[in-house]
Amino acid sequence: MNTQIGLEPVKGLIVLGMAVGIVACGRSPVEGSDPPTPEVPQAIVSPSPSPSAAPSPVVQDQKTLQRALDKAYGAASIAQSxxxxxxxxxxTRQWQQVIALLQHISPQSPHYALAQQKINEYQKNLTYAQNQSQNASPAPAPTPQIIAVKPVTPVQPVRRRPYSAQPGSIQTPIKRREGGTPVIDVVxxxxxxxxxxxxxxxTxxxxxxxxxxxxxxxxxxSAKMDTASAKGVTVPIGLVESIAVKSLVxxxxxxxxxxxxLDIGLLGHDFFGDYDLIIRQDQIVFQPR
Incomplete structure (x- = not known):
């Protein structure tokens, strides 16, 4: 899927692999000139009602729809790895929760038709995840069959040399794993x-x-992007002064x-694109190319 994004004034390319694709283009500010006024993204949900009034069914259904779309975005991100x-x-659990949220939208809601459309789409994603869960299960070990007993010459075990990082490599410990994917500290x-x-x-x-x-x-x-959950979703783009893992900045x-x-960030190729990643049991090695 492709998504086009207008980005001003910083040049960048941002794509969330497999589930989200974002193409960004822009110009860096010229030295000595004033940068253009940033474009502030518009909110994608309607303003909340006043505290004294209970949310209308339409507003409540819109919030439920937005929660479902955000959660679908997270499910698609996890599925990448x-x-x-x-x-x-x-x-699988993520897609089940998304579908459950969409099923709460009232048939009288103006969002009902879209909710039903998304339920049909996400049901396919749920079925796929369930099949992958079964197919990924390790197969039982076959029962050994002895055809003949013959003397066997002992084979000397292969001794592996300890890993030695190349000069300039940066190593950082893996704190834990989220769905099997490494999680590290980033400054x-x-x-x-x-x-x-x-x-x-x-990306x-x-x-x-x-x-x-x-x-x-x-x-x-801001960016308009197509995801597994919706098309043309508007997301804000921010500028970070620096991102660092050890001495890689x-x-x-x-x-x-x-x-x-989304309750945890994703570190993509925009950060480590000039390095090869070696993911070991307890650490990640950023190795210069």
Missing amino acids: AASPGDWQLV FNQTQSFEMIVDTGA GVVITQKMAQSLNIPLIG VQNLPVVIAGSQ
Whole structure:
């Protein structure tokens, strides 16, 4: 799927692999000239009613639809790197929750037709995830059959040499795994550290709304993107002063600010594109090409 994004004034390319594709283009500010006024993205949900009044059914259905679309975005992101049965079981639960949310939208709602359309689409995603969960299960070991007993010359075990990182390589520990995918600590703007999923299938960097608020990220534009959950979804684009893993630092990097359902950021090729990744049991090695 392809998504075109207008980005001003920072040049960047942001694509969420397999589930989300974002094509970004723009011009960097010319030295000595004033940068253009950033375009502030418009909210994609209607304003909330006043505290004194209960939300109308239409507003409530719209919020439910938005929650479902955000959660579908998260399910598609997890599916990018799913490999084990546990990974696909997590994806299956995510799609089940998305469909359950859409089924709560009233038939009288103006969003009902779209909700039914998405239920049909997501049911296919759910079926696929369920099949992958079964297919990814390890096959039982075959029962050994002894055809003949013959003397066997002992074979000396192969001794593996300990791994030695190349000069210039950067090693960082894996804190834990999210759905089988490594999670590491990443420092933003030289001040705050956040856990991030190292997503080799994502082209760009995606941060959560809480991260954007904590870092006070300035908005520089917006993007319309097509995802597995919806078409033409508007998301804000922010500018991060620096992102660092140990001594690997990238400055002035545009990032996607995800919906409220995403609770952990994704670290993509915009950050480590000049390095080869070696994912070991307890650490990730960024090796220069």
